[in-house]
Amino acid sequence: MTGRRVAVVGAGMTRFVRRAQETGKELAFQASKAALDAAELRLADVDAVCLTSAPDAFDGVHRKGDYLADGAGAWGKPFIRTYVGGGSGVFTAIQGWYTVASGQADVVLCVAEEKMSSCQPHPQGAFLTIFDNIIERPLGPNLLWIFALEMQRYMDRYGLDKRDIASVAVKNKRNAAGHPAALLGQADITVEDVLASEVLAWPVQRLDVSPISDGAVALVLASEDAARRLTDRPVWVQGVGWNLDSTYWTNRDLVYPEYVENAARMAYAMAGVTEPRKQIHVAEPYDPFDYKELHHLEGLLLFDKGKAPEAAAAGVTARDGDLPCCPSGGLLGVGNPIAAAGLMKIAELFWQLRGEAGERQVPGTPERGVAQAWGDLMQVGTVVVMGTEDARTDAAGATADQPATMLGPTPLSDAAFRAAAGAVETDLDVRYAWDPGEVMGAFLDALREGRILATICTACGRTLVPPRAFCERCFRPTDGWTEVAATGTVETFSICHVTWDMRPLEVPELPAVIRLEGSSDGGFLHKLGDVEPSAIRIGMPVEAVWRPIAERTGSILDIAHFRPRETA
């Protein structure tokens, strides 16, 4: 690595709240100011600003980065917002790393902000448009579906017990009980509480999920020379990695996050970590849902595939266990203002490795930790390895418990939010006419005729559904067309009892990934019908039920649903 060494020298955060009075700019300011104060720096000392924030549709401002720039201290400074969906928070530190390592700047302020409460009637609405505009959005997909589909697949493959998974929610909410910024800390929560909570989209239940929140986090990163001037105990960014998998998530097996492993290997290689299970002393994996922490711990190579749940249930990942995970309380315990929550994990490692985590401090003297986030369409892994170079002796140079001061924000009750003076309401009424292109256009035309088309790559021999003009594996144009039967198997499924804005459904929806016969891992998201929810099994043979010809329009909805197929 030709670049310079980079260290974290200060961190700050706001409280995570359900709804903040402050604008996103003011939230960013509060966290940024706290970080600068912790590092004893003035804004004039900052050379460049790196910011992340998740979909613009939360705060409700296009080019949210520009809008937030003044609150993030970027007036007149080099400023870029990077954006990798839910992976963004951890990526802020990666962006800060390359900004300093490259020599572009000596002192960088890294800021992550989210004000999800602006999105009405429910911030989950912002996720309606993460799905493919041509073949997924017409199905009305709910964000919960993709987590439920992934959780189902993971549980089914390894025969996992929900009790073990629920233990993660319990651990994290208990870990957060003493965290001054936490929204969801709960000292007395039990596995029974989680298992008794409302089923949202089976197997996902309400207490398996971290709800939406508002908040911001900021760090100060510095070059080695600057870091040594600013603090006695810099925490080094020893390794960074990031990796993005294919958009075609329905063609991937969700049982294991390969892209998290790829990102972890990249970070471990840079950090010189050859035996992560020995060399990583504390971990902050991304935990928007309890099963995700486990899924990600396996992707981080800290546990064997399928083995993280039993380790968690046995207490290995508790704060006083062999490998403390999410000692902060994670997203499940502190809250989930998406980008801010990811950066909070880096801040937590910074405080833990300096012995400043107060009640949350893991015992012993951890010297190296890993933080990880995830996002996009079950697609991206972002990983940072941080470490101290000198063995820390307890209490030597330890400062006040962190986060020490939080400037805000001002939480608003639902009533106060509705009544806020000067509040402005608006719709987002932007209209698009997405050109499907020739290949998808042909696919849709064929659906109208009751046929499912696929494209072929003769180089790798795959038959691809959804069809595409290029093979993403070989990076070459696809060579031809073929037709596949409208039959297949259920790769994974869910039973969803709520709408996207969390209202109960009388009749549950049955989203599923259908693996089509005759294709190479080909298939798409659709719904099951003509079946009792309790009878659905992974691997169940199914067939398409087509709408009457007169009702077809050249859409994925020309298939009404898939139903069980009798096999001879």
Added chain:
Amino acid sequence: MGPRIGIVGVGWSGFRPTTAGRSYKELMFEAATAAYVDAGVDPRTDVDSFVCASEDVEEGTSIFDEYVPDQLGGVQRPVHTVAADGLFALATAAMLLRSGIANVVAVEAHSKASDVLTPGRVDAFAMDPVLNRPLGVPALALAGLEMRRFLHETGRSVEDCAAVAVRNREHARSNRRASYADAPPDPTPLFDPLIADQAARSADGCIVVVLAGAQTRADASVWVDGVGWSQDAPSIESRDWARAVATERAAEGAYAQADLAQADVDLAEVDDAFAYKQLQHLDALGLASIDPGRVNRSGGALGEGHLHEANGLARTLGAVEQLRAGAARTAVVQSWRGVPSTSAAVAVLRAAG
């Protein structure tokens, strides 16, 4: 710091007012394929990192980053998105290369403006929701306001601006990518003193640029010797209304990195989303007295079409072509993100050899 950064390949697709029958994915695949052929690289094995520039609301998709890797050869590779203009992605590539974490980086930006039925509503959604949007003021009005103040403070005239539009379209006639070289003059008033003729019209297109450090590829045809970026106050209330302050600051950084003497600059490819902006940007770049014949020889956005977040890479493409052809030795490339943004980036490019 780190190796000298070179451009080893460029590719493009589209550059037409509409690109019917091709989705953004196909436009990207076509441009990427051309860039990789030009660079002589296989993205599946030779490209270490990919940086894309996009904004969700321009695309109509939340987390547009999800939809980029397949058509760029980036599946299961380090890929990330900057919510900015493509020139910021190019600057990011320079940082990745200097950090040592990558030896070859591909950068992408595109416009599929023809998919957007209500562009004015997209721009309006970028304005402050509490202080500015409730007025119902179109974002383009900010161009009228700034143009008037700029003319007032600098003593330039509306005719000076008109001359920019005429010259850029003239330059565009020699550019096969240009859609608007022969657009008939349109004196329709938009936001006084801005008339339609002086506002670039949209086009679709995609540009991919492949960069590598000199230690990896000594055969780069163009060196990226300096990059800089900045923004003025994002708020309407506290920004400078006459000077392109962000461009001034970005240029300072880029020129220092490149150890550039302005007198050496023999080509400038700058943002001309509005004709007056070209003059304002040249002022900010310290190039007010450059021979107008050496500015936007590609035709700029007025001639090629406004490619939204891909404008910076469109200007880069124009500069690279001219440097490779020996028509210039030292180019300054600049982008501005368009109303209501104040963000700008600058790069200094030199011909190799």
Added chain:
Amino acid sequence: MPVSFRYTPGVGNTAFFEALRDRGVFLGSRCADCAVTYLPARIFCERCFASLTPDIECGPEGVVVSWTVAHVGIDGERLDPAVTYCLVQLDGADTVLLHRLLGQADIGARVRAMLSEDRTGAIGDLQGFAPA
């Protein structure tokens, strides 16, 4: 997307809107170190991050910094009649306000803020600026 947005004005704007609604005054914040008075009021200085207090009354008159006549609306539709917008720097402020120009005035002209009778605490409480 079947979503809508509800934006809280934030701490700084709330102070500004409450003063406008209740007292008909324009409240800003001053950063003494940077010698900048922000209008509407802010809780932080964007240049130096000093924490600011909303306590500087500005206006109600000021100077036109720029103006434009909008002949088209957000969807490109012709506006008939056209609408004139302006940027006004109220006395005591170092920043400008964007609003409608009620009448005609050129750069440098003095104008006066015209308030609505029924004010709710929003930017619409200001009807625009008219020649003073």
